[in-house]
Amino acid sequence: MALTKAAINPRILRAKYAVRGPLALKAEEIKKDLQKDPNSHNFKSVTFLNIGNPQQLDQKPLTFVRQVVSLVQYPELLKSPSPLFPKDTLNRARTLLQHIGSVGAYSHSKGIPYIREKVAEFISKRDGFPADPEHIFLSAGASSAVSKIMSMVAANSNVGVLVPVPQYPLYSASSALTGSNFIGYYLDEKAGWATNVEAIKKSLADARKNGVDPKLLVVISPGNPTGSVLRDEEIRNILRLAKEENLTVVADEVYQTNIFKSHASDFVSFKRVWSELCAEDSSFQNVGLVSLHSTSKGFFGECGQRGGYMEVVGMDPEVLDELYKMASIELCPTVTGQVITETMVNPPKAGDESYEVYAKERDAILSTLRERAMQLYETFNKMEGVECQKPQGAMYLFPRITVPAKAVEQAAKENLAPDAFYAMELLKNTGICVVPGSGFGQEENTLHFRTTFLAPGGEDLSNAFVNFHKEFMRKYS
Amino acid sequence: MALTKAAINPRILRAKYAVRGPLALKAEEIKKDLQKDPNSHNFKSVTFLNIGNPQQLDQKPLTFVRQVVSLVQYPELLKSPSPLFPKDTLNRARTLLQHIGSVGAYSHSKGIPYIREKVAEFISKRDGFPADPEHIFLSAGASSAVSKIMSMVAANSNVGVLVPVPQYPLYSASSALTGSNFIGYYLDEKAGWATNVEAIKKSLADARKNGVDPKLLVVISPGNPTGSVLRDEEIRNILRLAKEENLTVVADEVYQTNIFKSHASDFVSFKRVWSELCAEDSSFQNVGLVSLHSTSKGFFGECGQRGGYMEVVGMDPEVLDELYKMASIELCPTVTGQVITETMVNPPKAGDESYEVYAKERDAILSTLRERAMQLYETFNKMEGVECQKPQGAMYLFPRITVPAKAVEQAAKENLAPDAFYAMELLKNTGICVVPGSGFGQEENTLHFRTTFLAPGGEDLSNAFVNFHKEFMRKYS
Incomplete structure (x- = not known):
């Protein structure tokens, strides 16, 4: 053998x-x-509670999303559309096709430029700060983005990555696969699994004592498996630490629409706080931040479609070029997944024919x-x-x-x-x-x-x- | 920074x-x-002749394929189907949905069991030898399969991978990314880019002289970029060499339906020849062979959909388990890509309502x-x-x-x-x-x-x- x-x-x-x-x-x-x-x-x-796979259980896909995808897959349906399709759905599919051509063609390796623009608009609106489509890489879920970043930092056997414990095991697995040293920092269970900057500092110091060189700091908010949501001030402290300690931050924010507003803080993105800090002190512009989002979670739950994106800021443009090269070796993320990402960042608006059904389905799921x-x-x-x-x-x-x-x-x-x-x-x-x-x-x-x-x-x-x-x-x- | x-x-x-x-x-x-x-x-x-991306140029997708995908994406269309959809297309979508559930759910990490069975049937029929669905891993195009195998063999800095020159640069890139030594062996241009076992042996010997330990032998047939098609006897010689030299063979066969029959040999799969050799001499059962196929090439040309599979035989079952673990870290290949793989290995048959259009479109493309x-x-x-x-x-x-x-x-x-x-x-x-x-x-x-x-x-x-x-x-x- x-x-x-x-x-x-x-x-x-x-x-x-x-x-x-x-x-x-x-x-x-x-x-x-x-x-x-x-x-x-x-x-x-068997009841599979081991994985966050909504549509394997009883969650129904959103009608608007699936209508758009079926139309871009088979554009003949646009010619004599079934009464099932509302007008805005048809228009959405037409617009997407204009920018995509065929969903069967390889796209730009970073993703279709038009869809990256829509993602940038979504981020700007969410955060109140601009986003640059050139900093956005569409990806197959968040996992493929994580593995690229993990591989990027793993320059030698001393490199370390700081990861919360408990963590989503994608992080430990990709650290192992790329040969970096996994450095856990403990979340505070009694405080609802809060992230404690002191705990990160302690792990950082211990790692350095052992000759490990921490490069990456992973944060998951809302947390997996903990569900804990980071607040503005906590995020500030984490970014300040990243600046002091020369760490690139990976903010896993794939659950950003899954928050129980009655008793949890509103979602605050790392990118927003990073932008605020940059406005206060321009040296924060050199703090690397990779923010992840996905179509698999939230109320979309389109895991099998493999859509998502990462936004990369505070990064050396030459490193962005290398990320682009890595993406190009994989050719491109699934174009259908890219389409679903577009529907996620640009859902129907009040007044659109699809809106009522969309909002009803969304609210019911949540x-x-x-x-x-x-x-x-x-x-x-x-x-x-x-x-x-x-x-x-x-x-x-x-x-x-x-x-x-x-x-x-x-x-x-x-x-x-x-x-x-x-x-x-x-x-x-x-x-x-x-x-x-x-x-x-x-x-x-x-x-x-x-x-x-x-x-x-x-x-x-x-x-x-x-x-x-x-x-x-x-x-x- | x-x-x-x-x-x-x-x-x-x-x-x-x-x-x-x-x-x-x-x-x-x-x-x-x-x-x-x-x-x-x-x-x-600009005319993009740098990449084999048929649907970016003027190739139209196959109607049958896109109809099935649009139906599984939006099953409501099955309830009051448009006259556009032939009966067998509707039935195909229904059958697939029975086995898949929702295309938005993560599937089995190796791919949906039913679709792997269909792939195994296709291989058995093509080769006249059985195939085991458990040896089949659905993948996002062939690229993600290549990167898994390349990573698998890269045990240390001495490992080498034998790759034809000229080659498809995915191989040199993934060798570089995984840290193995790229060992080129020259194809014979004057002989229509034939693969010469002596050239492989020469590269093998040179590599060993330099302290490199060759583990993998990549073969591309039909060739990229050469278009050359390997014949039965050549494949036998390559597999014999692999046995003697303890090499695992990667057979990139993604262009298996793109052959000009007027003057090229018929496509012969490595798996078929491997099976014949095993029948003659059971020790060939220990020769590792990874065969790749994809929905991106052929007359399908569905590059952006990221479908494909690898069949892995002659491999230690424990190594298969590790491959499965790697697949599970990526969660699953795009389910739509899996569906397209099913339509590729199980196209409409003569007598089916879709058949005529399918055959006409296929023949026109070819x-x-x-x-x-x-x-x-x-x-x-x-x-x-x-x-x-x-x-x-x-x-x-x-x-x-x-x-x-x-x-x-x-x-x-x-x-x-x-x-x-x-x-x-x-x-x-x-x-x-x-x-x-x-x-x-x-x-x-x-x-x-x-x-x-x-x-x-x-x-x-x-x-x-x-x-x-x-x-x-x-x-x-």
Whole structure:
């Protein structure tokens, strides 16, 4: 065998991605069992709460978005349009086609110039500060943007990247793949998973003591898996730190429309605060900032379409050229994903024929998410030894669990971390697939799991969690 | 500035991608000039012959394909279908949706199981040997598959990858990005760019002498940029060599339906020959083979949709697991691209309502390509000091040019390679954008350029080449 596991790139072996890790593989297996024999388990189906995949659960796509995409895919429909299509949808598709030509052609590697202009307009309007289309790179979701930036900074084996813990494991995985040193900084669970600049400074100092050279500071707001939303002042402090310490900031803001306004701060973008700081002190213009957005999250939930963008500011123009070269080696992001990005940054406006349906669908999705989030949150906090921070946004809860000593022993026997054991038992007994906290990172001697709150199921889902937990605690007490 | 060019990953600096390199950037600039002032140059428009991008030129998408995609994007169209949609198209969309759910959901990271089954059926039928859906990974075009395999083998700084010269620069670029050593082996221009096993052996021996450890052997058939089609016996010899030398083979077969049957061999897949060899000698089952296909090329030309697949055989199952993990970090290939892959491997059949239109469109595209290829080929061979091998397939010609000494001097003054100078002059004088041979690699003291033969223009295009060349030769003689 020419290529054995022992012979391949060790960076790949080191990379871990728990969201689709052993728990998810076991869940796929059980799903197959159930297809063959619906009575093979104590439940009828697997509930995939391991991944924020709204349309795999019961979220419907937005009518406006899908209409535009179907029209640009098959422009013949524009000639004798079905009464299904409102006028503004038809016009939108026509305008897009004028700028795109065919969605089957490779586009500009940074994305279609017209769509990048629309993204820049969206950012300007959102922040009250200008954005330059030349600083915008359309991407396949946010993941492909992250891997480019991670690769860009990984100049040698001393380079480090600062990442919150708990984190979305894309960051640890791409750090491993590109050969940089992962430097975790702890979020403050008791303060609703707040980002503490002192914690970042501590990790920074420890890393330097170990000869690591931190280059990148990753921040996720609203947080994944925590849902925590950063406030203006916190962002200022982070950018000030970045300036002092010569760090480039990656602001993962893919959940920017998933915020529970009743009790969370409004979304504030890093780009806005960066622009404010630049206005106060022009030397901030040299603080590198990469902001990520995606069509996969928010109320769009168009994960499978692979749309998104990154905005890159404070960067040496020569580095931008290198980013462009990297994009060109991949040819271009999916053009349909680019189209969906355009509909995200330029949705129907009040008065447009599509607006009413669009607004209704959007509001229904957002209020359902909120309901489900609050219901699960309350459920978890009723469970013995479980503590869950109040969700502020994003799509996940990250409850802290305590398991009895006997369960820890049993986990060790099965060669599993205690939280992985808990999650595996949950899966085997209820069909619910969550991800153990160890996949995201957690403070020593704490245990968690991540679950999306996207799933329908209401009472039944809550009861499944409660009953399993009761039985688990009874069994191992 | 936190991130300067000098501080970034040197592998990125080393990567080159000429197809979208300086010539293409200059062409984009000229295009912008012409948009501002149509009289700014001696021509009215830029002709992008630097990239195989059929639908950017005048190729129309296949009706069947786009109908299916528009239906799966907006399933409401299935409820009261427009008379535009034939019955089999509607049924196809329904079947796909049954297996996919929503195209907006993340799919299985290897691709939708049903579509992988269809790919396996296609391969079995094409080759007469079985294919296993578990060995198939759907991908975003072929590029993302190449970068995974290149990354997989790059275990240390001694690893080498054998690549034909001239090559498609994705291979040199991803070798540079992943830090392996690029080992070129020369194709035999006089023999119609044939692949010569002796040339591979020579490069292999030279590499080993230099302490390089070759792991991967890339073969492109039909060739890019050469169009050369490998025959059964040549493939056998390559696979035998791979076995002897413990190399994993990457067979880039994305142009498998672009073959001029009148004078080229039929397409033979590496997988078929591998299967035949395995039947004769079971030890071939340990020869790793990665075969690539794409929806971007062929008569589909759906570049912007980013569809494709790789089939991986002869590989340690643990290595397959690692490939799966890498795919899962990227979440999933674009689902629309997956759908298009399904329509490619499972097109309408005789008797289906869509069949006639499908076959007519397919045949028209293929015969147009052939016509254009032959016309350009004949044009080039009429030009002084230009020699072009007869095209057998793919989408490009790679003529060899000789330029006068004075042109070489002028090129040096402008800090350009002589072929880059020739291509730059061509662009500035005619608006035609080709890629200099140096971007693909060529034997020392030879000069070439690559052009697609996809463009319309007929006589006018031929005349533009001929007149420019005459004037160039006159000026520098």
